[in-house]
Amino acid sequence: MFNSGEYNLRVTAASISASVLMAGMAALSGAEAGEAEAKSLLKAMSDYMGSQQSMSFTYDSSFEVVTKDQQKLQLTSSGAVALSRPDKIVATRHGGFADVAMMFDGKTLTVLGKDANVYAQTEVPGSVENLVDELRDKLHRPLPAADLLLANTYDVLMADVTDVKDLGSGIVGGLECDHLAFRTPEVDWQIWIAQGDKPYPCRYVISTKTVDLSPQYTIQVGDWKTGSDATASFEFKNETGATKIEFSKLGEADLDELPKHFSGGAQ
Numbered sequence: 001m002f003n004s005g006e007y008n009l010r011v012t013a014a015s016i017s018a019s020v021l022m023a024g025m026a027a028l029s030g031a032e033a034g035e036a037e038a039k040s041l042l043k044a045m046s047d048y049m050g051s052q053q054s055m056s057f058t059y060d061s062s063f064e065v066v067t068k069d070q071q072k073l074q075l076t077s078s079g080a081v082a083l084s085r086p087d088k089i090v091a092t093r094h095g096g097f098a099d100v101a102m103m104f105d106g107k108t109l110t111v112l113g114k115d116a117n118v119y120a121q122t123e124v125p126g127s128v129e130n131l132v133d134e135l136r137d138k139l140h141r142p143l144p145a146a147d148l149l150l151a152n153t154y155d156v157l158m159a160d161v162t163d164v165k166d167l168g169s170g171i172v173g174g175l176e177c178d179h180l181a182f183r184t185p186e187v188d189w190q191i192w193i194a195q196g197d198k199p200y201p202c203r204y205v206i207s208t209k210t211v212d213l214s215p216q217y218t219i220q221v222g223d224w225k226t227g228s229d230a231t232a233s234f235e236f237k238n239e240t241g242a243t244k245i246e247f248s249k250l251g252e253a254d255l256d257e258l259p260k261h262f263s264g265g266a267q
Contacts, residue, residue, distance in 0.1 A: 034165070034166030035164040035165070035166070037166050038164045038165060038166035038180045038182075039158075039164060041166070041178050041180060041193055041199070042154055042157065042158070042180060042191070042193070043154050044193075044199050045153070045154075045191075045193045045199045045200065045201060046152070046153040046154035046155075046157075047154075048198065048199050048200065049148065049149070049153055049200065049201075050150075050151040050152065050153065052083075052085070052226050052227075053084065053085050053227070054082075054083065054084045054085070054226060054227055054228075054230040055082070055083050055200075055224075055225065055226045055230050056080065056081065056082035056083070056223075056224075056225045056226075056229075056230035056231075056232060057080070057081055057200075057221045057222065057223055057224045057225070058078070058079070058080045058221070058222045058223045059078065059079055059080070059081065059145070059219050059220060059221050059222065060076070060077075060078050060219070060220045060222075061076065061077050061078070061079070061093075061217070061218060061219045061220070062074050062075065062076045062077075062216070062217070062218045063075045063076075063077075063217050064215035064216050064217070065215060066211060066212055066213045066215050070212060070213065072213050072215060075095065075096070075097075076095065076096070077093050077094060077095030077096070078093075078094055078095075079091065079092040079093040079094055080092050081143075081145075081149075082230060082231075082232030082234075083128060083149055083230075084230075084232070084234065085127075085128065085151075086106075086127045086128065087104070087105075087106030087126065087127050087128060087131075088104060088105055088106055088128070088234040089102075089103075089104045089128050089131065089143075089149075089234070090102065090103045090104070090232050090233070090234050091143055098113065098115060099113070099114040099115050100112065100113055100114065101114065102141075102143075103234055103235070103236045104124065104128070104131050104234065105234045105235060105236075106125070106126075107123060107124075107125050108121055108122070108123055108124070108236075109121065109122050109123075109124045109131065109134075109135075109139075110236040111141070111247075111250060112236070112242060113242075113250070113253045114240075116253045117240055117241070117242045117243065118242055118243050118244070118245050118253050119236070119238065119242045119243075119244055119245070120244065120245050120246060120247040120249065120250050121236075121244070121247065122139070122247045128149065128150075129150055129151060129152075131143075132146045132149065132150060139247075141250075145201070145204055145219045145221075148201050148204065157182070157189075157191075158182075159184075160184040160185060160186075161182050161183065161184055162183050162184060162185065163182065163183035164180070164181075164182055164183075165180065165181040165182075166178070166179075166180055167179040167180065167181055167190075169195075170192050172192045172202040172203045172220065173202060173220070173222055175194055175195075175202060176194075176195050177192035177193055177194055177195060177202050177203070178192070178193045178195060178199075179191075179192050180192075180193065185209075186208065186209055186210055187206050187207060187208050187209060188206075188207045188209065188214075189204070189205060189206045189207065190203075190204070190205045191203070191204050191205075192204075194224075198224070198226075200221065200224050201221060202220065202221050203218070203219070203220045203221070204218070204219050204220075204221075205217070205218045206218075
């Protein structure tokens, strides 16, 4: 027997599904059409960040790893960063495996392992930009979201970008942001930029395309401060009587975001 109520329910469900699909397609078309706007928003963020002589923020981060049996695991940590241009920075990271602080005063880089109560120092004269390069390329200890701290953030982030999308608004930590997505041959990345006269990065997600299951690195920013509000000490004070070790021995102190019992291997 024909049931008009059941028919109407099915038609309504089908109409909703079609509407959702069409809305998704429309959003995608709008994102593609907004490439110029997305670039403009990213450039405005870069100009704002580069113009700040002093800034500080807290962050929560997650770092995904993929096991040999294709299980994706997420390692989380929290910390804080304070920067004074051109040549001073302090950053902390407290996770389940390590509690680490790093200080740079324009001449000397100090890394302190709070759990192990050890520290190491090396000379790295120059700017914060030079330090970022040294940490990444030579010392293999990259700063959290280091690309966002550079004076030329836009140029660094846009290198090798092949696709740009403006995904509209998103809410991060209760704050309305512009949500942008970018693609390169090796990674996809997204960024949420605070709307208004302080366009700082609220959330930054990088997805690698060279590893199975595309593990992600995510950092979410909070307690954003600039100028005189962004106060910090960049001088290392050995208040706990930590033992000094050679910088090359830091790996043995298990201070990395990826602990020793997570060993790398071929995918």
